[in-house]
Amino acid sequence: MKMTIKEIAKLAGVSQATVSKIINNYDDVGAKTKKRVLQIMDEYGYRPSYSAQSLAKKITKVIGVIYAGKINANFNHPFFVEVVSSFKKTMGSEGYDLLFFSNEKFHKSDENYLARCQHYNVDGCIIIGGEEVEPSIYDLDKSEIPCVGVDIELSGKKSAYIMTDNPQISALAVEHFYLLGQRDIAFIGGKEESVISKQRYQGFIDEMKTYGLKVNPEWIVYGDFFEDSGYEKMEELLQRPSIPKAIFAASDLMAMGAIRAVKESGRKIDDFSFIGCDDIVASKHIDPPLTTVKQDKEKIGKMAAYILNDMIKEKIDQTSIKIDPELIVRASCGANKAG
Known part of the structure; x- marks a missing residue:
C-alpha cells in the first residue's frame, strides 16, 4: 500500500506540516521528531514524489489558487472575482492552468496547504487574503514554493505580495x-x-x-x-x-x-x-x-500573475507592490x- 504524508504524520503523532518540513530539510524540527518520522518513512517504504529542491526543475504549469481564511469570505466578493479573473487570463496566456484549493476544513488541525501543494506538484500559488487566516498558510509562505499574496502580507524568501495603497x-x-x-x-x-x-x-x-x-x-x-x-x-x-x-x-x-x-x-x-x-x-x-x-482589479490580477511567473522562473526575488487608487x-x- 502506498503511504501518504497524512498517514505518515498520523503514525508519527505529528502534523502533516512537520512531515513536509522534514522532507524539505527545514531546520526548525527537533532531532528526535525528525528521527522518528524518518524511521517510520523508512519502515513503510515511503518515498515522496518529489522534494522542494526538485520543484524548481519540474515545471507542471499548474498554479494553486487559495482563498485564505473562512470559507466564502472571498469567493463571492466582486473585488476578488475580478482580480482572479484577470490573474487567470494572464497566467493562461503564459500556458498555466489554475487549481482551486478548498478551505472548507480550515478549522481542522490537519489542514495543510503545503502538503497539498506538494501533492499536486504546483509550480506556484496565489493566496487571496481573508479573515481568520489558517496557520498553514504561513508554512506555505516559508516554503520553496513561489507564492504571491493579494491583500495578505507574505514574508517568505520565495514570496511576494500586492495590494492597493x-x-x-x-x-x-x-x-x-x-x-x-x-x-x-x-x-x-x-x-x-x-x-x-x-x-x-x-x-x-x-x-x-x-x-x-x-x-x-x-x-x-x-x-x-x-x-x-x-x-x-x-x-x-x-x-x-x-x-x-x-x-x-x-x-x-x-x-x-x-x-x-x-x-x-x-x-x-x-x-x-x-x-x-x-x-x-x-x-x-x-x-x-x-x-x-x-x-485597479485588472492591474492587480495581471501584476500578480507576472510577478508569480517571474518568481517561478527565478527572475526576481521577494518583493511587495502597492497600487495607487x-x-x-x-x-x-x-x-x-x-x-
Missing part, C-alpha cells in the same frame, strides 16, 4: 468630502481585526487630522465588507444623537447597504453623501450611482451635497 484610499475619500464642504464624516469599516480594515481606518484618521476635522467615535463602526453589514451599521448611525451626513464605507457593498438603510428610513437620500471603495460593476448602476475609490466621482457624493 489602503491608507491612500481613505485619504482620497476624506479629501473629496472636505473639498465639498462636508465635515460630519463617518467611517464604516470591514471587520475590525482585518489588516485591510485597520489600514483604511488609519488612513481615515490621519487624513481627518490633516484637515483639522473632529473624529466622532460614535461615527466609527465596523461591518464585514458585505452589503447587509453596511445596512445594519447605517441603521446604527441613524440612531445616534447626532447623525453624520457624509459616510465613507470601506467597500462598495457596504456603501450600497448604507444607501438602502437611509432610503428605507424615510429620510431624503439627497441629505447624505456616500463614498465606497473598489468600483465594482454594480456601483455605477445603483440609485444614486456611487462615488467610489477604485482599486483612483477616485471615481458619481452622483452619491456631489457638490450639491455640501454640508
Whole structure:
C-alpha cells in the first residue's frame, strides 16, 4: 500500500506540516521528531514524489489558487472575482492552468496547504487574503514554493505580495468630502481585526487630522465588507444623537447597504453623501450611482500573475507592490451635497 504524508504524520503523532518540513530539510524540527518520522518513512517504504529542491526543475504549469481564511469570505466578493479573473487570463496566456484549493476544513488541525501543494506538484500559488487566516498558510509562505499574496502580507524568501495603497484610499475619500464642504464624516469599516480594515481606518484618521476635522467615535463602526453589514451599521448611525451626513464605507457593498438603510428610513437620500471603495460593476448602476475609490482589479490580477511567473522562473526575488487608487466621482457624493 502506498503511504501518504497524512498517514505518515498520523503514525508519527505529528502534523502533516512537520512531515513536509522534514522532507524539505527545514531546520526548525527537533532531532528526535525528525528521527522518528524518518524511521517510520523508512519502515513503510515511503518515498515522496518529489522534494522542494526538485520543484524548481519540474515545471507542471499548474498554479494553486487559495482563498485564505473562512470559507466564502472571498469567493463571492466582486473585488476578488475580478482580480482572479484577470490573474487567470494572464497566467493562461503564459500556458498555466489554475487549481482551486478548498478551505472548507480550515478549522481542522490537519489542514495543510503545503502538503497539498506538494501533492499536486504546483509550480506556484496565489493566496487571496481573508479573515481568520489558517496557520498553514504561513508554512506555505516559508516554503520553496513561489507564492504571491493579494491583500495578505507574505514574508517568505520565495514570496511576494500586492495590494492597493489602503491608507491612500481613505485619504482620497476624506479629501473629496472636505473639498465639498462636508465635515460630519463617518467611517464604516470591514471587520475590525482585518489588516485591510485597520489600514483604511488609519488612513481615515490621519487624513481627518490633516484637515483639522473632529473624529466622532460614535461615527466609527465596523461591518464585514458585505452589503447587509453596511445596512445594519447605517441603521446604527441613524440612531445616534447626532447623525453624520457624509459616510465613507470601506467597500462598495457596504456603501450600497448604507444607501438602502437611509432610503428605507424615510429620510431624503439627497441629505447624505456616500463614498465606497473598489468600483465594482454594480456601483455605477445603483440609485444614486456611487462615488467610489477604485482599486485597479485588472492591474492587480495581471501584476500578480507576472510577478508569480517571474518568481517561478527565478527572475526576481521577494518583493511587495502597492497600487495607487483612483477616485471615481458619481452622483452619491456631489457638490450639491455640501454640508
